[in-house]
Amino acid sequence: MLRIEQVTKTFGGLTALMDVSFDVSAGRIKAVIGPNGAGKTTLFNILSGLMHPDCGSIFFDGADITRNIPEKNARIGIGRTFQITRPFLNMTVLDNVMIGALASSPKIQAGRERANEILELLDMKRLAHLFPGSLTVEDRKRLEVARALALQPRLLLLDEVMAGLNPAEIEAFKKILNGIRAAGTTILLIEHVLHAVLSLSDEIVVLNYGQKIFDGEPKDLVRNEAVIKAYLGTDFM
Amino acid sequence: MFIAQAMIDGLLQGGVYALMALGLSLVLGVLRIINLAHGNLVLIGMYTSYYLFALFGIDPYVSMLASAVVGFLLGYIIQWLVLNPITGAPEEMAVLVTLAIGLIIQNLLLTVCGTDYYTVDTSYRLETIMFQGLRVDLPKLLAFLSSLIIVGGFFLFMEKTDIGRTIRAATDNREAALLMGVNVRRIYCLAFGVGTVLATLAGSSISTFIPTSQDAGVLFTMASFVIVIAGGIGSHKGLLLGGLLVGVLEEMGTLLFSGSLKQVMSLGLLVIILLVRPQGLFGKEA
Amino acid sequence: MKTRTVYILSYSLLLALFLTVPIWAGSYVLEILIIALWLGFLGSCWNIIGGYGGQLSIGHGTFVGIGAYTSSLLFNLYGITPWLGSFAGAILSAAVGLGIGFLCFRFKVRGIYFALITMAIAEIAKLWFEHMELVGSTGGLFLKSVHGPSGPAFFQFETKWPYYLIILGMLVAVLLICFLLERSKMGYYLKAVRGDEDAARCLGVSAFRCKCIAMCISSFLIAFGGTFYAQYRMYIKPDLLMGIHFSVELVIPTVIGGWGTVLGPVLGALLLIPLAEFSRMLTDIIRNTFHTTGLKGFQLIIYGLILIVVIRFMPLGIVGLWSGLRRKKASVKYAKD
Numbered sequence: 001m002l003r004i005e006q007v008t009k010t011f012g013g014l015t016a017l018m019d020v021s022f023d024v025s026a027g028r029i030k031a032v033i034g035p036n037g038a039g040k041t042t043l044f045n046i047l048s049g050l051m052h053p054d055c056g057s058i059f060f061d062g063a064d065i066t067r068n069i070p071e072k073n074a075r076i077g078i079g080r081t082f083q084i085t086r087p088f089l090n091m092t093v094l095d096n097v098m099i100g101a102l103a104s105s106p107k108i109q110a111g112r113e114r115a116n117e118i119l120e121l122l123d124m125k126r127l128a129h130l131f132p133g134s135l136t137v138e139d140r141k142r143l144e145v146a147r148a149l150a151l152q153p154r155l156l157l158l159d160e161v162m163a164g165l166n167p168a169e170i171e172a173f174k175k176i177l178n179g180i181r182a183a184g185t186t187i188l189l190i191e192h193v194l195h196a197v198l199s200l201s202d203e204i205v206v207l208n209y210g211q212k213i214f215d216g217e218p219k220d221l222v223r224n225e226a227v228i229k230a231y232l233g234t235d236f237m
Numbered sequence: 238m239f240i241a242q243a244m245i246d247g248l249l250q251g252g253v254y255a256l257m258a259l260g261l262s263l264v265l266g267v268l269r270i271i272n273l274a275h276g277n278l279v280l281i282g283m284y285t286s287y288y289l290f291a292l293f294g295i296d297p298y299v300s301m302l303a304s305a306v307v308g309f310l311l312g313y314i315i316q317w318l319v320l321n322p323i324t325g326a327p328e329e330m331a332v333l334v335t336l337a338i339g340l341i342i343q344n345l346l347l348t349v350c351g352t353d354y355y356t357v358d359t360s361y362r363l364e365t366i367m368f369q370g371l372r373v374d375l376p377k378l379l380a381f382l383s384s385l386i387i388v389g390g391f392f393l394f395m396e397k398t399d400i401g402r403t404i405r406a407a408t409d410n411r412e413a414a415l416l417m418g419v420n421v422r423r424i425y426c427l428a429f430g431v432g433t434v435l436a437t438l439a440g441s442s443i444s445t446f447i448p449t450s451q452d453a454g455v456l457f458t459m460a461s462f463v464i465v466i467a468g469g470i471g472s473h474k475g476l477l478l479g480g481l482l483v484g485v486l487e488e489m490g491t492l493l494f495s496g497s498l499k500q501v502m503s504l505g506l507l508v509i510i511l512l513v514r515p516q517g518l519f520g521k522e523a
Numbered sequence: 524m525k526t527r528t529v530y531i532l533s534y535s536l537l538l539a540l541f542l543t544v545p546i547w548a549g550s551y552v553l554e555i556l557i558i559a560l561w562l563g564f565l566g567s568c569w570n571i572i573g574g575y576g577g578q579l580s581i582g583h584g585t586f587v588g589i590g591a592y593t594s595s596l597l598f599n600l601y602g603i604t605p606w607l608g609s610f611a612g613a614i615l616s617a618a619v620g621l622g623i624g625f626l627c628f629r630f631k632v633r634g635i636y637f638a639l640i641t642m643a644i645a646e647i648a649k650l651w652f653e654h655m656e657l658v659g660s661t662g663g664l665f666l667k668s669v670h671g672p673s674g675p676a677f678f679q680f681e682t683k684w685p686y687y688l689i690i691l692g693m694l695v696a697v698l699l700i701c702f703l704l705e706r707s708k709m710g711y712y713l714k715a716v717r718g719d720e721d722a723a724r725c726l727g728v729s730a731f732r733c734k735c736i737a738m739c740i741s742s743f744l745i746a747f748g749g750t751f752y753a754q755y756r757m758y759i760k761p762d763l764l765m766g767i768h769f770s771v772e773l774v775i776p777t778v779i780g781g782w783g784t785v786l787g788p789v790l791g792a793l794l795l796i797p798l799a800e801f802s803r804m805l806t807d808i809i810r811n812t813f814h815t816t817g818l819k820g821f822q823l824i825i826y827g828l829i830l831i832v833v834i835r836f837m838p839l840g841i842v843g844l845w846s847g848l849r850r851k852k853a854s855v856k857y858a859k860d
Contacts, residue, residue, distance in 0.1 A: 048725050074727035088718030091711075099715045102708050103727030111708075147726060271635045323835055328635050329579045330834050333778060336581075336771055337834075341827035348806070348820035455767050459646060462639060498650055504643040511640050512630045 001026040001186055002047075002155055007056035009042055016042040017053070018210040024155070024203075029177065029187045031197045034207035040190045041083055043207070044157050047188075048080045049073040060155070075103055079153030081144035083160045083190070087132035093143055094119065094128040100150030118146050122176060138169045142176075149180065156180065158189040162196055170196050198222070242371055243488040249377040251484020253442055255477050256384035257457060258464035259391065260435030262476055265465060267408045267428040270320060271332050274339030276458030277346075278433050282308060282440020283449040284346060287355050290444075297357055297441045298383060304441040305434045312433025316426040324425075339454060346451040354448040362445065380442035387438055391431075392473065404428050456500060460487075463507040469517030478518065482506075541691055545684035553683045557755070559796035560690045561748060566777035566788030567697040568745035572624075573774065574782035575704065576737035577717030579634070581770050582641030583745055585648045586616040588765035590746025591753040592652065598677065605678040609750035613743045620742025624735045633720075642767050649766035678754040686755050693751065694789065697744060701785045713737060717783070775826050779833045781840025790841055795826060 002024040009017040016039040024030045032040050045051040047058060049070040057066045065073060079100070088096050094115055101114035119125050122142050132140060141161050148156055158177075162170050174196060181187055191197045197204065198218045206214035206227050213226045221227055261275045282304045286297040297304075315338060323331060356362075364375035395401035407414040407424045415421050447453070460483060468479025483503045490499035510517065544556060569583050593615055594608030603611075623644060627637055673679045680686060704710045715723035716730045724730055753759045763769065780791025799822035806821040837844045 050721060050725070070721070070724035071727055071729045074725055080725050082722065086719045086722040088715050088722070090718045091714055095711065095714075099711060099723065099728065100726045102711060106708060108706065108708060108711075151727060271639075319831055319835075326834075326838065329638070330838055332579065332635055332638060333774075334831055334834050337827040337830040340771065340830075341824050344820040344823040344827070348824065452768075455646070459643060459767075466639075495654065498654055501647055501650055504647045504650075507643045508640055508647075511632055511636050511643075512626055515632070515636060 001061055002188070003059040004043075004047075005057045005059070007043070007046060007053045007058065009039075009046060009051065009053045015210050017046075017207075019056070020207065020210070020212050021056075022205050022212060022215050024186060024188055026154075026186050027181065027184060028202040029181050029189065029200055030203045030205065031201040032188065032190050032205045032207060033192070033194070033197060037209075039207050039210040041159060044080060044159055044190065047073075047157055048078060074151055074153075077151070077154035078157065079148030079151040079155070080157035081141075081148050081159050081161055083163075085132075085140040085144050087135075087140060087143050087147075089132050092129050092131055093124065093135070093146075096132065096143055097146045097150045100147040103150075104152050115150055118150050121149075121179075122146050137164050141165070141173075145176070149185075153185060155186045155188065158187060158191075160190055160192060162191060162193045165193075174200055239492055240489075243492055244485055245371050245373060246377065247485030247488035248481055249374070249381040249484070250488065251481035252381040252384045253377075253439055253480075254460060254464055254484050255480025256388055256435060257439035257443075258461040258468075258476055258480055259388060260432040260439070261461040262465045262470070263435065264429055264432040266471055267404055267432075268316075268320070268425055269328075270335065270429075271328065272432075273332060273335045273458055274342060274454075275436060275461050276456065277339045277342040277454035278308065278312070278436040279440040279443070279457045279461075280346060280449070280451065280454045281311060281342065281433075282437030283444040283447075283453075284350060284355075284440075285437065286441040286444045287357050287449045290357050290359070291355070296359060297445050298379065301383075301438055301441045304437045308434040308437030309430040311437075312430040313426045315433070316429035317422075320429065321422050321425060339458070343451050343454050350451065352451065354450045356448050357444045359445055374446065376446040380445060383442050384439065387435070388477070391435065394431075400427060404431070459500070459507065460503055463503045463510075465517075466515065467506060467510050467517050469519035472517070472519035475517055475519035538695065542688075545687055550683055553687055555796060555800050557683065557687050557690055559792045560687070560694050560789075561751060561755075562773060562776055562796060563789035563792035564690060564694045564697055564751075565745055565748045565773040566780070566792055567694065567701060567785075568741050568748065569773060570701065570741075570777055570782055570784075570788050571704065571744070572734070572737045572741040574777065574784070574787070575701070575710065575713045575717070576734055576741070577713070577783075578734060578738070579638045580641040580738075580741075581638045581767060581774065582643075582645030583742070583773060584765045584767075584770035585641075585645045586620060586742040586745045587749040587752070587769070587773070588648065588652060588759075588761065589616040589619060590749030591759045591764055592749075593746070594750040595753045595759060604676055605750055605754055606676075609678075609747050612750055613746040616746035616749075617739050617743035621735060621739045624738030628731050628734045628738075642770070645765060645767050645770050649761045652761040652765060678750075679757070686751075690751060693747060698785055698789065700740075700744070705785065709733060709736065714783075772823075772826075775830055777840075779829060779840055781842030781844075784840070784842040784846075787840050787842045794841075795829070798822070798825060 004023070005021050007017055007020045008015070020039070020043065032043065034040055042051065046053050049065070049068045049072065052067055057064055059065065060073075060076065060078065063076075065076070088099065094112070097115035097118055098111045101111040101118070102108075105111045105114055116125075116128070119128055122145065124139070124142055124146060127135065127139060127143075132143060135143065145158065145161060162173055165173065170193060177187060177189075177200060189197075189201075198221070201218060203216065204214065204218055204221050205212060206221070214221060214224050257279055260278070261272060264270050264272050264275075285304045285307050286300050289295045289300040289303060290297060319334060319338060320331070323334060359376070361375050361379075366373045366375060366378070395405055403414075403424055404427065407421055407428075414424070464476065464479040464483050467482065468475030468477070483506070486502040486506060487499040490502035494501065545553065548556070565583070565587065569580065572578050573580055590609065590612035593612030594605040597603040597608040597611060598605050623641070627640055632640060675685070712723070712728045712733050715726070715728050716733055720730050749764060752764065776791030776795045777788040778791070779795065780789065781787030802822045802825050833840065839847060
C-alpha cells in the first residue's frame with residue numbers, strides 16, 4: 001500500500017534522511033524505530049505532506065504522492081498524529097475529533113455522530129466537552145489518535161503515541177491499535193517503547209542517522225548486530 | 238541630472254532612516270517585539286527638540302542629549318510597565334499592545350500639541366552646499382553625518398561595553414542568560430530603552446528638515462519596517478543598505494509621482510518583499 | 524431545550540428594545556447609537572477574517588473606502604441609487620480582498636507579516652485615492668452631490684431614525700451570518716486553522732481556501748458599511764475611512780469586546796462609543812478652546828489604555844472572559860473525577 005523509494009532529505013548541512021526505502025503492506029502494523037535524531041519524524045512529515053523530499057518518491061496505492069500537500073494526503077486516506085501533541089486548544093475534545101470527521105462527512109450532524117462514535121471507541125466519551133488544555137498526557141495522546149481516526153484513514157501514521165505512558169496505559173493503547181488494525185487500517189508507527197513495538201508490530205524498520213539499517217520481522221531484529229550496535233546502551237526488556 | 242539630485246537627497250535621507258530603523262531592529266531582534274509604535278517614538282524626539290528649540294533656542298544637535306534621556310526613560314518605562322508583563326503572549330497580542338501604545342503617544346501629542354505642523358527654524362535650515370552642480374541641503378548633510386556617528390557609536394557600544402554584550406547574549410540565548418543569573422527583565426527594559434533612544438535621536442535630527450506633526454508617526458513606522466525587513470532582520474549590513482535603498486527609492490518616487498506620494502515606493506517595496514523574500518536581502522531565515 | 528428558548532427570548536427582547544429607540548431617544552442619542560452600531564457592523568465584518576479566520580488585518584479601511592467611493596461615484600456620475608451601487612462596491616471590494624488574500628496566503632504570509640502587508644496596502648490605497656482626480660481634484664476631498672436625485676429611493680433621509688434602523692438591520696444581518704458561520708463546516712475549519720494550521724491541514728482542512736473565502740466574505744460585507752457612511756454623512760474623504768489610522772480604529776472595539784465571537788464586536792462598540800463621547804465632553808469642558816468636532820485625541824488615548832488592559836488581563840476580550848469562566852468550571856469537574 002505504501003512504497004517509500006530512496007527518499008533523501010537534508011536541512012542545510014544536516015542529512016535527516018539518506019536513501020531510505022521500504023514498503024508497508026496493507027492491513028499490517030509496521031514500526032519505525034531508531035535513536036533520537038534518526039530522521040523518523042522527518043519521514044512522517046514527508047509522508048503526510050508537510051515537507052517534501054529532496055529526491056526519491058512516495059507511492060500510496062500506486063499513486064505518486066511525493067509532492068502532495070497535507071490536505072490532499074489527508075483526503076486520500078493518510079492520517080497522522082504528532083509527537084508533541086497538537087490539539088486545537090480553542091475547541092472541545094468533541095469538536096477536535098469533528099474536524100477529522102468533517103473531511104468525509106460534510107454535514108455537521110453526520111460529522112458530530114462520527115466523532116461521538118470514535119470517542120466511544122476509544123473510551124473518551126466523558127471527555128467530550130472538555131478542552132484539551134485540561135487533559136492528561138494520556139488523554140491528549142488518545143485525542144491525537146481519535147482525530148486522525150475520524151478521517152477514516154487507510155494508513156495511520158502514529159508518532160510516539162505511547163511515550164510517557166505507564167504500563168497499564170500502554171496495554172490499553174496496544175488493544176486500541178490492534179482494534180484499528182482489525183478494522184482494516186494499516187498502521188505505521190514511530191515508537192521508543194520497544195517491548196510494545198516488538199509485541200505489536202508485524203514488521204520493523206530501524207533508522208540510524210537517517211539511514212535504514214534493518215527492515216524485517218521482530219524476531220530477527222533482536223539478533224541483528226547493526227541494530228544492537230546502534231542501540232548500545234539502550235535498555236530493552 | 239534630476240536623477241543624480243534625487244540620489245544625493247535619497248542617500249542623505251537614507252542614512253537618517255537607517256538610524257531610525259536601527260532602534261526597531263534592536264527591539265525586534267532582542268525582544269522579538271514588532272513595535273508598531275516605533276514611529277511615534279521618533280516623534281517624541283522630534284517634539285522634544287522642537288520645544289527645546291522654540292522655548293530656549295537650543296539647537297537640535299545639542300538638545301539631542303535631552304532627547305536621548307527622554308527616549309531612554311520612556312522606553313524603559315514602556316517595557317517595564319506594559320511589555321514585560323506580556324512576554325510570551327502570542328505575537329498578535331503583542332502587536333496590538335504596541336499599536337495601543339502608539340495610539341496613546343500619538344493622541345497625547347495631538348491633545349497637548351495640536352494638529353499644527355511645527356518647523357524647527359534653525360539658522361542653517363535653508364543653507365545648501367553646491368557640489369559638482371548638485372545641491373546638498375545642509376541640514377540633511379548634518380543629519381546624515383550625525384546618524385553615521387551615532388550608528389557607529391551604537392555598534393561600538395554593543396561590542397565593547399558590558400551592557401551591550403549582555404544584551405547581545407540575552408538575544409542569542411535567553412535561557413542561558415536566565416540560568417546565568419542575568420536579570421532578563423531588566424535587560425529587556427535596557428534594550429527597549431536603547432532602542433527608543435535611537436528612535437528619538439533620529440527624530441531630533443529629522444526635525445531639522447522635516448516639519449514636526451503628530452500624524453507622521455505611522456509613516457516613520459512603516460518606513461522603518463521596510464528597512465528592517467528589506468535589509469534583513471539581524472543583519473547590520475542589510476540595515477544600512479536598506480536605509481539607503483529606501484531613501485533613494487523615495488526620492489526617485491518624487492520624480493515619478495508628486496512629492497506626497499513618495500511613500501508609495503517604500504510601501505510597495507514592503508509588500509513585494511513580504512511576499513517574495515521575507516528574510517530580506519541579507520537576513521537569516523525569517 | 525430550555526436554555527435555547529431563554530436565549531432566543533432574551534435576544535428578541537433586546538432586539539425589540541433596540542427597535543423602539545427612535546421613539547424615545549433624542550437626536551443626540553440616536554447619533555451616538557448610529558455610530559456605535561456602525562462600528563459594531565464594521566468590526567463584525569472584520570471579525571470574519573480577523574477573529575474567526577485568525578488573520579490580523581490592519582487594513583480593512585481599504586474595503587470600507589472602496590465601498591463608499593464606488594457607490595458614491597456611481598451615484599454622482601450616473602445617478603445610480605446607492606442601494607444598488609453598494610453591491611457594486613461590495614463586489615469590487617471582495618475582488619480586491621480576494622486578491623490580497625490569495626497573494627498573501629499563497630506566499631504563506633502569516634501572523635504579523637500579514638498585518639504589515641495589509642497596513643502597507645491600506646496606506647498605498649489611501650495615498651492613491653488622495654491623488655485621484657476622479658474622486659476630487661482638490662487634494663482628494665470628495666463631496667457627494669447634494670443637488671442630484673434624492674429621497675429614500677436614493678438612500679437619503681431627512682431624519683436620523685431611518686439610518687438608525689438601516690444600520691441596525693445591517694448589524695443584525697452580519698451577526699446572523701457570523702452565528703451561522705460559527706456553526707457551519709467552514710466555521711469549524713476556520714477555528715481549526717486558528718488553533719493550529721499545520722495540524723488542521725493534516726486533517727484535510729484546506730487552510731488556503733478557508734482563509735481566502737473568509738477574506739472574501741469579510742471584504743464584501745464591510746463595503747456596505749462604507750456606503751452607509753457615505754449616505755449618512757453625504758461626504759467622504761480618503762483619510763476618514765482608509766489608511767492605517769481608521770483600520771486600527773475599527774479593530775479596537777472588536778478586540779476589546781472579544782474577537783472570534785458573535786457579540787464581541789457589538790459589545791465593544793456599544794461600550795467604547797459612549798465612553799468616547801463622554802470623554803470628548805469631558806475634554807470640551809476642560810479645554811474650551813478645543814471646539815472642532817474632528818479632534819479625537821483624548822478618547823483614543825482612553826481606547827489605547829483600555830486595549831492594553833484588556834489584552835493584558837483578558838486577551839479574549841470581554842466575551843472571552845465569560846466563556847473562559849465556563850471552561851474553568853468544566854475542567855474542575857474533570858479533575859475531580
